[in-house]
Amino acid sequence: MPLPLWKVFQKRGLFSREDLEEFFKPSLKNLTPPEKILGIDKAVFRTIKAYKNHEKIVVYGDYDLDGTPGVALLVSALKDMGFSQIQSYQPSRLQEGYGLHKKAVRAFRQEGVQLIITVDVGITDVEAVKEANHLGVDVIITDHHQPKEQLPEAYAIVNPNQRGCASGLCHLSGTGVAFYFVMALKQQMKKEGLLEREINLKQYLDLFTLATISDLVPLVKENRVLLKHGLLELQRTTRPGLKALLESLELVDQKLLAEHVGYKIAPRLNALSRLEEGVLPLDLLTVTSEPAARELVHKVHDIHKRRKALQKEAFKEALELWEASQQETFCWVWSKNFHQGVISLVATQLAQHLGIPTFVGALLSNGQIVGSARKPDSVKMNLLEVLEQAPLLKFGGHPQAAGFELSQDQVTLFDEHLRAQSFSYENCEKCWNYDAEMSLEEVTPEFLKWLDACEPFGVGFEKPVFYFPAVEVLGLKELSGEHLRLSLGEGFGRVRKTAVWFSPKAQKREELQVGDIVDVLGVPQWNIFQGTKSLQILVYDLCLSEEKKRF
Template structure:
């Protein structure tokens, strides 16, 4: 059950403080913690020099920069080892482009295979680096818990610089330098950088200290498109410095000289000069991850870094193919789950797995299973490894991380997550215990759970939906964690048309009556089954919660509602 909650009314003093801004967005600013004109100016007008912090405020940045500059001067072999996701891969592109720009060609980008290699550094890869003559290893978005591997590399004569943003363990690896804003002694103002963001800060520092002849001051801004992809993909809070990185990352993406990005957007019929954070999250990110989940992650790196149009076309075709394979594989998996799941009426939580299932697609499948059965879901797979990996998704009845915490690290090898999603790993000898563990934990945790809360930014009428107000909404973007897309309440809307669409008929389209026009369209993808008694037939009245969005169907822009929840109106 979802609770609709109105945000606190804006105080009169804040209303007066923000009086120079249009009435439409004053409440929206206040709901985002912006209660002064100074804060509003900073939020609405990101500034590169003001909002991006001095990279040398990060612990060990000076030591890391010194070692890398030494390696460049001595033409040492440098390895950049990046995590194989849509944070680490763009982060590796930042360093790749930096080394090429400053003329250091003796480097290699290494991105591990998701299923053939463990997460993070591994001994076999380090042995290869040693045989190849490497003397410096830089991690991107990984390494902070790889104590054994870092110690091995150091013993073999390879200095390791760990750049990461994940939480450190009790004992840090014995690296030459660790650059991570989440270290205990690090006082960097933004602990919420993603892995690609940390890599970008490293390049900022290198250019500042390196006296390289790389062109105009601020050349590194052209790399912020990759850092922006990382920032949006990794769903870190889009506030402060992260908001600036995402904002300027999108500006560079709109005029990118990366043919891979341009061709991918063209293939998906997205206007490059209007690309948004949603285009990154729903198009660029899935294609990067498709290479990781279904193929060779290095090809996603090559698509991002190439400057050759023919190469870009080939890599975009590859990623498109893998993304289509991913969709088909997920659909096949869903059909298999439906066959196995049986009667769920007496199940409080769905827990299923198979050694043949690809762990990399289980989160996608779990989302769909939750949408269909309205219950929390945990799926696991193995795909040849001796470690079972699983993904959990919630239905709003339970906090997913708390659910896994209840089971605990005595059972899990690793686990973590958030309110609605999480992941875990267990030894293959414990597979038979997974279902019972989740069922027992759910019974305990559910008693402490509360209904999902939907925070309403403002109550509007359909007449408030116009291009002027939409432009004001665009000024609040990019949206994401920490800056949620505004959620509006509309009351007593009369349904004019109602239909379901899509291959499986799971997407809902409504048209509401609107005086002076043919109507206001509204859609919801993977529409859930609303409570018994809710009538969506034409002529009935409903209250809805929705976002306002631009529809570019046939490249003819119009405004519509993206539905979040619907209730019967009280007349």
């Protein structure tokens, strides 16, 4: 193993041969047994009862790209296991909003539904579950969101984050919890001789992969094991919709990486639920005809382009509103012009751009504001704790990413509440976080072979960042889009490597000159252009070296 990578593993707590073997060859046999999750046995018992009695079941999932793959996964698995009366439901993001809704529960009862199984939703929906109980409809909640003090009185709750659950599976996505529920259900049905044929659960890992990467849950323990196998399943998926999307993105004939899912596949599917313009993500995940799948994919790309345009307009206006607000330690902006479907993206973009907690709201026609909150890593705070004390109609989510609703007449009170907060910041100015020091000479095909073997990368196991000290700028060329291509050297030009720097800050781009001795933060990668592979360094940041300024 190359020395820089060995230093990375040491820094991340992987020292022994056993640690490394498990890392590079994760085994599905080492997964935590599903029965460790509190409430899962009761959930399995009730579901098998529904199977035996031929009850009508609704799989009710969130509309995002964690809930949607989970709905597709659970519906597919139940049908594969012989359940005959299965239907799915997702609330409209724009018309109904997040959560399990009483109106939907009443409609299910009228249709003869006897059991609701949620995916990625339900843990805070006390009133809706109470309504279901009143109507004689049982509810099984599978969710991963943080519970509040009062839990819904559901028939069973399967949530690794609930109090009393010692499974150690808190890192699972909503779809991950649903997958574990399917694992437990399959085991028990097989034990009772209820399965008509053998079910290979690996066939659902393409959906698990899509959700796990999209929902930005930590790629640790079970998530990493399942994702390693899941990327292979997604690469060879037989689902016509996903297959057609991969083909349109030219991802079929290359190794599929987590970044392909996160930056190419997920944004396009997310756009469908954000805009709700006739095509939803579940349509693409469940379509059975290849011609219909290709037609859907064309619409997916069109809607994605529109989402990007709406986000660009909203970000521009949001930045202008913040600059006029005299808010220094946070950003709270809202507008009737913001499309509700892109506010979370704008909040994320603003938090990264400004480096402060960001709250973005879209004013609806009913006078309510639907908002999204995000925070940068440099701010030490829990968004849920901040929102809990605020004058809001509802809120929920995660400590680093949350949603909320308030009425228009609460805007000033909410602003005052945020101004009263004491946000704690880490001073990251001129502070580089990297995994290991590296020389240009160590950037080799062998090194990249090892680095590729470390995939998948993501939250909790990010791609390593390397520090290249005191290298010389031998050449630079401006590319379209205000990007730079650099020629870097060391040993008086004996070793040369190409580097690319996307969207450097204007001042740094203008000041950089040939002959400068610079420190570089980046990662080696393959550049594939017109079928030719070459080594290059992707630059994250660069500054004049403190050792030598310039020859």
